[in-house]
Each structure stands twice: as structure tokens, then as C-alpha cells.
Amino acid sequence: MATSLKNLSDTNVKGIKDVSGFKFGIVVAEWNEEVTEALYSGAFETLLQLGATRENIERMNVPGSFELTLGAQWMAKREDIDAVITLGCVIQGETRHFDFICQACAQGITDVGLKYDKPVVFGVLTPDTQKQAMDRAGGKHGNKGDEAAATAVKMLSVKPV
């Protein structure tokens, strides 16, 4: 289903566990800062709304989305971190660089979650334009950061003990 048919901030969080004791790491790419800061605000506020505590939300900045994987690994390897949320925005330029970053980022983040057996959420926008990005960072299509935070909480709720 395309995002245009589903608001990113409409998250079904029925049956989630009490997450007040869980610690979340949020890795934020600095490229397209106007977008990623909006994603971070959405993720942070959604975690609080779902019961997380401010003290249990830790942020790490990295230069770009390509570095989200290593930042996620540094967070995920920590025993005190229960889930990691990665936030970035890769906007199509004139060359195929976009393709390489998106592929590396998506596969890398996936691999970190599998390696450390904990939720590592892909909260990365991959739009063609700045407008598409802003529409998904608190605009008409909601906020990808909200979705990413809810996903982390839902995965912790279903993770086998």
C-alpha cells in the first residue's frame, strides 16, 4: 500500500507491553537535517506517548544515511539498549548514488537487527523530492518517525522472552 493511501502516523498499537522499562537508541542522519529533525521529533514524542521515559531515549547523530548502519550497530551491541530506531532521508539526485546509499542502508540496518537479535527499525525516507520528504515528516502523509517509534514498541511487545 502506498504511503499516500495510509497515514504514517496512524499506528495500531493495541496489545503493546509496558515499555517504561525499555531503553531506546535513536540514530539520526544529519543530511537533509530539516527532514530528519522532524522525523526525530515525531519518533521522540511517539515513544513518550506510548509509555517510554525521557531518560530511556538516547540519541546519536551520524553524518548521513550511509552511516546509519554503523551507528545502529554501536547502539545495538550495547546490552542496555532494547531497540534502535534509525532516521534518515535520502533524496534522489542526478546520479545513481541514491541507489547505492539506499541499498546499503536498508540491507545494513536489516543485518544489524538480525545480528543482535533486537529491533532495529528502518525509519529512512527515500523520496524523489524535498516535498515528498516533508509530506512524510509531519506533512499530509504523517510522520515516518511516528511509524518508526511505534514499530520499535510493537516489536518489543512481540519479541520472545
Ligand SMILES: Nc1c(NC[C@H](O)[C@H](O)[C@H](O)CO)[nH]c(=O)[nH]c1=O
Ligand atoms: N545524498 C544524501 C546522502 N549522502 C551522504 C551519504 O549518506 C554518506 O554520508 C556519504 O556517502 C559518506 O559516506 N546522505 C543522506 O542521508 N541523504 C542524502 O540525500
Ligand SMILES: CC(=O)[C@@H](O)COP(=O)(O)O
Ligand atoms: C542520494 C545522494 O547522494 C544524492 O543526493 C547525491 O546527488 P547527486 O546524485 O546529484 O550527486
